[in-house]
Amino acid sequence: MITVAEMWRSTIGKKTIVAVTGVVLVAYLVLHMAGNLNSLFGPGGAEPRIDWYAHWLRTFGEPLVPYEGIIWAVRAVLLGAIAVHIVGVVQLNARNRAARPSAFPAKRIGRSWESRLMMVSGTLLLAFIVFHILQFTTLTIDATPLKAGALYSNLYYAFQEWYFVAIYLVALAFLGTHLRHALWSLCQTLGLDSPERNFGIRMGANALTLVIVIGFALVPVLFFTGVLGEPSANELSATITTFGGSF
Numbered sequence: 600m601i602t603v604a605e606m607w608r609s610t611i612g613k614k615t616i617v618a619v620t621g622v623v624l625v626a627y628l629v630l631h632m633a634g635n636l637n638s639l640f641g642p643g644g645a646e647p648r649i650d651w652y653a654h655w656l657r658t659f660g661e662p663l664v665p666y667e668g669i670i671w672a673v674r675a676v677l678l679g680a681i682a683v684h685i686v687g688v689v690q691l692n693a694r695n696r697a698a699r700p701s702a703f704p705a706k707r708i709g710r711s712w713e714s715r716l717m718m719v720s721g722t723l724l725l726a727f728i729v730f731h732i733l734q735f736t737t738l739t740i741d742a743t744p745l746k747a748g749a750l751y752s753n754l755y756y757a758f759q760e761w762y763f764v765a766i767y768l769v770a771l772a773f774l775g776t777h778l779r780h781a782l783w784s785l786c787q788t789l790g791l792d793s794p795e796r797n798f799g800i801r802m803g804a805n806a807l808t809l810v811i812v813i814g815f816a817l818v819p820v821l822f823f824t825g826v827l828g829e830p831s832a833n834e835l836s837a838t839i840t841t842f843g844g845s846f
């Protein structure tokens with residue numbers, strides 16, 4: 600049986616590993632987008648639903664699993680998947696360059712603009728993820744009021760500012776081009792493509808991309824346009840009770 604190390608050494612094996620880590624990242628995106636939609640329930644009474652959801656994620660599995668156990672397990676898987684995905688892509692790219700005859704330098708026939716944009720959009724997405732974690736997870740980028748555990752209020756104040764809305768919408772546009780091409784290309788790598796199925800795969804990739812991008816975009820757009828109203832006065836005090844000051 601072929602080992603993971605042997606797969607990693609071969610070009611097609613490395614492509615498969617890049618595709619599988621891509622599937623893990625897409626699965627996370629779908630869950631994250633769906634989780635974010637809890638903010639559409641609004642500021643609520645004592646506790647907004649998005650705050651309740653964040654608390655539930657942290658206490659999930661207790662007492663069998665320690666506080667934040669599941670979140671840290673997911674973070675470890677995500678970090679591993681992102682690292683392997685990037686190293687794999689960079690190495691495949693280097694191999695491609697080395698294999699290209701020098702008589703045919705830069706021009707590559709039949710590659711879509713999205714495919715050429717993959718490296719650019721991937722790099723921008725990585726930069727966005729770092730910025731995003733510094734804003735909403737570690738609360739380091741506090742240009743707007745931020746409070747641990749008060750997700751609704753954090754999102755509300757951030758998305759009153761046009762520049763944060765713009766940053767998120769631009770990042771989502773890059774996510775869209777990256778995903779649309781990635782979903783199609785991972786189906787090819789995993790051998791799911793065939794002349795009869797290709798149209799369906801392309802349509803499926805477009806549809807899933809649209810659902811993810813629109814699902815994410817709804818949150819900043821609805822906060823900015825005022826459809827989602829101000830946080831209730833007791834969210835911050837309720838947050839302290841909910842999170843027990845453990846943040």
Ligand code: HEM
Nearest residue numbers: 635653670674728731732735736750767774815816818819
């Ligand atoms: C408008 C779009 C988005 C909104 C409103 C949003 C919101 C949030 C919030 C509120 C958190 C903190 C969650 C918590 O503390 O429980 C978070 C964490 C995170 N988000 Fe997003 N997000 C968006 C898009 C994205 C995208 C496109 C990606 C990836 C490309 C992403 C990746 C992450 C990651 C990796 C974390 C850290 C999770 C952790 O530390 O457990 N987010 N997001």
